[in-house]
Amino acid sequence: MLELEFMQRALIACTVIAAIAPLVGSFIVQRRQSLIGDGMGHMAFAGVGLALLTGIHPLIGALGLTVIAAVALVRMSKRQGGGDLSLALLFYGGISAGFLFAARSGGGQTAVVGLLFGSPLNLQWWEVAAITALAGVVLLITAVVYRQLLAMAFDEASAKVAGIPTQALTLILTLMVALIVVAGMTTIGLLLISAMMVVPIAAATQIAGSYRATLAIGSGIGALSAVLGLTLSYYGDFAPGAAIVVVAILCYLVTSTFALLTGRYHRRRA
Amino acid sequence: MLEFERVGFSYGRQPVLTGISLTIAAGEFIAVVGPNGAGKTTLVRLALGLIRPTDGAVRLFGTDSSRFRQWSSVGYVPQRANASSALPISVDEVVRSGLAGQLRPLARVSSTQRERIEHVLEVMGLQQVRRRRITQLSGGQQQRALIARALVTTPRLLFLDEPTTGVDAEAKTALRASLEHLVNIEGIAVVYISHDPAGFAGLAQRVLEVRDGQVLPVSGSAPVSSASHPGA
Ligand SMILES: Nc1ncnc2c1ncn2[C@@H]1O[C@H](COP(=O)(O)OP(=O)(O)O)[C@@H](O)[C@H]1O
Ligand SMILES: [Mg+2]
Numbered sequence: 001m002l003e004l005e006f007m008q009r010a011l012i013a014c015t016v017i018a019a020i021a022p023l024v025g026s027f028i029v030q031r032r033q034s035l036i037g038d039g040m041g042h043m044a045f046a047g048v049g050l051a052l053l054t055g056i057h058p059l060i061g062a063l064g065l066t067v068i069a070a071v072a073l074v075r076m077s078k079r080q081g082g083g084d085l086s087l088a089l090l091f092y093g094g095i096s097a098g099f100l101f102a103a104r105s106g107g108g109q110t111a112v113v114g115l116l117f118g119s120p121l122n123l124q125w126w127e128v129a130a131i132t133a134l135a136g137v138v139l140l141i142t143a144v145v146y147r148q149l150l151a152m153a154f155d156e157a158s159a160k161v162a163g164i165p166t167q168a169l170t171l172i173l174t175l176m177v178a179l180i181v182v183a184g185m186t187t188i189g190l191l192l193i194s195a196m197m198v199v200p201i202a203a204a205t206q207i208a209g210s211y212r213a214t215l216a217i218g219s220g221i222g223a224l225s226a227v228l229g230l231t232l233s234y235y236g237d238f239a240p241g242a243a244i245v246v247v248a249i250l251c252y253l254v255t256s257t258f259a260l261l262t263g264r265y266h267r268r269r270a
Numbered sequence: 271m272l273e274f275e276r277v278g279f280s281y282g283r284q285p286v287l288t289g290i291s292l293t294i295a296a297g298e299f300i301a302v303v304g305p306n307g308a309g310k311t312t313l314v315r316l317a318l319g320l321i322r323p324t325d326g327a328v329r330l331f332g333t334d335s336s337r338f339r340q341w342s343s344v345g346y347v348p349q350r351a352n353a354s355s356a357l358p359i360s361v362d363e364v365v366r367s368g369l370a371g372q373l374r375p376l377a378r379v380s381s382t383q384r385e386r387i388e389h390v391l392e393v394m395g396l397q398q399v400r401r402r403r404i405t406q407l408s409g410g411q412q413q414r415a416l417i418a419r420a421l422v423t424t425p426r427l428l429f430l431d432e433p434t435t436g437v438d439a440e441a442k443t444a445l446r447a448s449l450e451h452l453v454n455i456e457g458i459a460v461v462y463i464s465h466d467p468a469g470f471a472g473l474a475q476r477v478l479e480v481r482d483g484q485v486l487p488v489s490g491s492a493p494v495s496s497a498s499h500p501g502a
Binding site for chain 2: 026029030032143144145147148150151153154155157158159160161162163164201205208209210211212213214
């Protein structure tokens with residue numbers, strides 16, 4: 001399958017996204033905001049609908065709307081202290097706007113389905129490059145503010161007292177979620193991209209002894225899931241995005257069984 | 271180094287503290303007691319600028335706490351029963367995270383900072399468990415890790431909010447010994463909130479009680495609250 005150019009493109013795009021998504025995912029899991037990726041996915045969906053309606057590229061439309069949503073979300077949760085409600089608004093507003101726009105545009109239905117479930121086999125080289133660039137930006141930002149993100153994710157109040165600009169960092173983190181969602185929608189799909197932020201991390205927590213190790217293992221599990229998932233989908237004719245997520249979930253079952261058998265980490269309820 | 275000037279605070283329409291005036295000098299060890307819900311944590315959050323007073327002013331090292339920036343001089347251990355973490359995080363990582371506000375992006379930990387990390391791990395008796403996940407530690411060890419994190423920047427003023435909750439007697443004694451070291455050797459000022467007088471007996475120079483929105487000295491310690499009449 002590797003001699004096929006469309007498989008090469010799919011393999012690169014999926015592996016890059018699946019390796020980087022868990023890095024961002026770790027911080028949102030630690031902050032108990034696992035659903036934020038889904039909220040962003042819904043906004044990206046609205047952006048795609050808007051793009052179809054106005055004739056701009058779906059990637060641009062999705063990027064525009066998720067970035068606006070990220071800023072709005074951070075401001076809303078700051079004002080009301082109700083992050084949960086702001087997320088719900090994003091969910092429902094995004095999905096309904098997306099359907100309205102897409103229905104209006106006509107002929108956008110197949111494109112919409114492709115983005116919901118991912119269509120990595122139809123990528124152009126320039127799209128692979130764009131996805132890699134977005135993931136690269138996320139990797140770079142994570143490396144630069146890693147320590148500050150970690151301190152904030154562990155304990156926000158004392159991070160503030162340590163002089164960390166927690167509001168700015170929250171915005172940066174939310175923007176990174178937006179970038180991952182947009183970069184992942186053509187490969188894994190909008191419905192499942194947040195799974196790739198969360199599931200590899202869940203798998204890694206079973207066997208890692210530190211935060212750094214969790215990131216490294218989570219990233220590796222993400223990449224492995226992409227390669228195995230795509231291979232499965234090639235030979236078994238499955239939907240690629242779904243196959244990748246299923247492999248990641250299998251990884252979780254393997255690591256948690258391993259942890260159980262070795263009794264390596266008796267997880268105390270915290 | 272910490273000053274409250276006729277500070278009042280309310281959550282919405284519910285007043286929690288009224289007309290609090292107090293001063294804490296360098297190197298002082300102050301214990302704060304009071305019933306649950308009296309406003310002890312609120313007092314600390316006001317001191318740290320995490321919430322703004324409804325009335326009056328709070329100054330840290332002479333600067334209004336909302337404009338204060340010298341955060342390396344201040345350490346804070348928030349109130350909590352146990353360290354919680356959804357992800358594995360090692361004791362080393364927790365302690366190092368105390369430096370995150372001081373480090374430029376991508377900068378490496380300096381050798382002075384590394385020495386400080388080693389020092390606080392030693393003072394807090396954590397060297398043996400530094401590679402363990404924090405959630406695998408006992409309650410007392412977790413508290414000491416959180417205190418170590420607050421100490422890595424070499425603060426001059428340390429806030430401890432109920433550090434002995436969920437900690438067994440032996441660990442309380444160990445914590446006390448560590449605090450004694452901090453006060454006597456490092457000359458650090460401490461604001462220690464606790465229900466349990468055993469934790470600060472002999473260490474505290476003053477004991478304050480928060481009750482009915484007021485902060486009053488407990489018998490035997492000097493008066494601290496000038497505007498402390500009910501209804502002020
Ligand atoms: N975020 C909040 N919103 C509304 N009321 C609060 C909040 N935090 C604390 N309170 C109330 O303020 C009072 C003082 O709380 P607190 O300072 O935590 O007390 P203590 O630490 O002495 O137990 C309590 O009555 C509590 O219910
Ligand atoms: Mg309290």
